Amino acid sequence: GPGYVTKLTELIRAKSSPRSDGLEDAREFVGFFPDFIWTVRDFTLELKLDGHCITEDQYLENALKLVSGQDPQTLVSNRPRECIRQFFPRWKCFVFVWPVSDPQLLSKIESIPESQMNPKFQEQLKNFCSYIFTHATGKRLGEGILVTGSRLGNLVQTYVDAINNGTVPCLENAVKTLAERENSAAVQRAAEHYSEQMAQRVRLPTDTLPELLDVHSACEKEAIAVFMEHSFKDDQWKFQKKLVVIIEERKGAFMEQNESASLSHCQAELDKLSASLRESISHGAFYVPGGHSLYLEARKKVEQDYEQVPRKGVKASEVFQNFLKSQITVEESILQSDKALSDGQRVMAVELAKNEALEKELELMRQQQKKKEQEIETRMRSFSENMDQLQKKMEMERENILRDQERVLDHKLKALRDLLLEGIEKKYEDLRREIKLRDEEIKALKKSLIEKILDVVRDILIKILSLLGDVGVKILSSAK
Incomplete structure (x- = not known):
């Protein structure tokens, strides 16, 4: 009600920094106040003013x-009018006739079918609902910040805490506290989505x-969108930076899991594929003339089979490289025991093995660099x-801020225009009353002067006539 509105600036502050004069600038409240929708029930008056038909909104304008x-x-009497005009950016009025013609039925109004209600009331109700669903906006905190159910609960808690601490609740501080909670929750929600x-x-x-x-980038994009949807007033991008760090850490964890899965998978497959080779080595199958060539063929077969294994993953080359390293000593032993080879052939074989090992090391380094x-x-x-x-979010917030500022500016311009018009009208009325008063004073003064002149003239005449003796007496007698 208007009584609460008039006390608003005493009960809550919009800004944390008070004005230089120590007073709250009540005009700040218009930035987050909703539209003022006034419903008048059981309306029995005519929508007329000075004999002319007016709209419901004009009725409200006149009332304010x-x-x-x-x-x-x-x-x-003017105080609630001033507050409504000052705090609310837009005004709307709806009037409702009696829902039923019989006053006795009002006590049973909930059980009366809608079809039996006054058609005029039904029409007014339909217009009212249509306006609410189409034009009425949700509660906002300025800068386009929409108050959801959870945010309203947090705001109430913040206000209660402030009041319990003996301080005056401040909207600006409450929004900061709300932003901290909401943004922390937004980071958590986004990270969980990722x-x-x-x-x-x-x-x-x-x-x-x-x-x-690629999957990481797609999931990260969605996670950022989730954060943007549920965050607001993230000054200096404090919480967005937290999200970046968290997602980077979780990406690293997925990469480690991926490498670990690849490592265990590749090692298990290679162990199966190289089982025959290891068995032949342990049985001495390659320690015969020409054994080195047989060994190379068997190892090549393991490599070819390993290449055919699907989805080896990112550790495929590293696992096989480690396998080759484990075979260096075995290959040297087989090479030295192969009587079919000359010393020159052995030297060439050793060089070839070194070159192949070096090439695979370089390939592994290239892969790591590419990674x-x-x-x-x-x-x-x-x-x-x-x-x-x-x-995109900043552009959207800027549009919301501009929209709110335009809304507030429109209200202030309208209020200024109304005040100017009313001021001019008041000055005109004051001037008209002053002119009328002055006119009456002048008339009274003129009348007073004439009466005084007549009194003086009469006294002079009496004196003159009294000097004429009997003739003067006759003139006076006839004048009476």
């Missing part, structure tokens, strides 16, 4: 006009690292995605 006068009763989607979409081990990183480049590219993609979504 300030009453002229400076007496205490008038000031008290983990859930990665677990659902990634089959470990992935065949290649880009396969994992680093892919990770850097993914981080750049992550940075770009964060910036793109942040820019």
